[in-house]
Amino acid sequence: MKKILFLLSLSLLCLAFSFSDTSGLKILILNKLNEYSSGKYPEKIYIHTDKPYYTAGENIWFNTYLVNGVSLTKTNKSKVIYVELINDQDSIISGLKLFTESIKQHRIHAGVGKRQKLPRADAHLHIRFV
Numbered sequence: 001m002k003k004i005l006f007l008l009s010l011s012l013l014c015l016a017f018s019f020s021d022t023s024g025l026k027i028l029i030l031n032k033l034n035e036y037s038s039g040k041y042p043e044k045i046y047i048h049t050d051k052p053y054y055t056a057g058e059n060i061w062f063n064t065y066l067v068n069g070v071s072l073t074k075t076n077k078s079k080v081i082y083v084e085l086i087n088d089q090d091s092i093i094s095g096l097k098l099f100t101e102s103i104k105q106h107r108i109h110a111g112v113g114k115r116q117k118l119p120r121a122d123a124h125l126h127i128r129f130v
Helices: 002-019 023-038
Strands: 043-049 060-068 080-087 092-099 108-112 123-129
Touching: 043 123, 060 080, 060 123
Parallel strands: none
Antiparallel strands: 043 060, 060 108, 080 092, 080 123
């Protein structure tokens, strides 16, 4: 019953807009969408690790992708990606600073904890971009 009522109200709303002059509204909406997708778009960062869990002393290998949140293509807004390994006391154990100019095919391949033996502790990856 609720589904039928929703579909009926949606069809009435569409019918009401079809009889009114909405060309100005359509142009406004299209202009706002174009402005949003070209300059004010959000960025998204994706990370893929080689496995879900690690033991103490292992390297964490990962690929990271920084993309336009609307079109999912390479973005040029941010210049630096920070990757940090944080323990359960919110202290940074290890970290990397990656520059987006070095991205090839929209991704960076890197590792955390290569030069030092990481202590045995619960930790998580924290990624941010600037």
